[in-house]
Amino acid sequence: MTDSKETGLKAKASDAASKTRESAETNPLAVLAGGIAVGMLAGLFIPRSEREKELVDPLGKRLAAGATAAAAAARDTGKQELNAVAPDRSDAKAKAGDILTVVLKAALDAGKSGAGIEKKA
Numbered sequence: 320m321t322d323s324k325e326t327g328l329k330a331k332a333s334d335a336a337s338k339t340r341e342s343a344e345t346n347p348l349a350v351l352a353g354g355i356a357v358g359m360l361a362g363l364f365i366p367r368s369e370r371e372k373e374l375v376d377p378l379g380k381r382l383a384a385g386a387t388a389a390a391a392a393a394r395d396t397g398k399q400e401l402n403a404v405a406p407d408r409s410d411a412k413a414k415a416g417d418i419l420t421v422v423l424k425a426a427l428d429a430g431k432s433g434a435g436i437e438k439k440a
Contacts, residue, residue: 343350367375
């Protein structure tokens with residue numbers, strides 16, 4: 320390789336390193352996300368050892384049990400809150416019946432007054 324080619328390659332490498340450094344400084348979250356993605360990909364392709372299985376499996380089971388319990392507690396709390404806010408079914412039926420009675424009475428009164436029949440009180 321000639322000196323001019325070698326100098327050109329070194330300059331390109333230096334420029335690339337500078338651009339990478341500037342990008343990392345201006346957007347560190349992108350670098351973090353890229354690092355996490357590379358780590359996850361590496362973890363997918365590297366087989367787990369028996370020792371790792373011994374250490375990690377109980378932790379995974381505890382985390383799964385905790386997440387399941389938290390989800391159940393959230394569901395139950397949500398149901399309780401919804402039941403506290405929503406009207407009771409029997410109350411709702413009674414109110415619907417009252418509303419229907421008022422609407423029917425108003426319709427009958429409107430029909431009678433439209434036909435010229437006055438209601439005697």
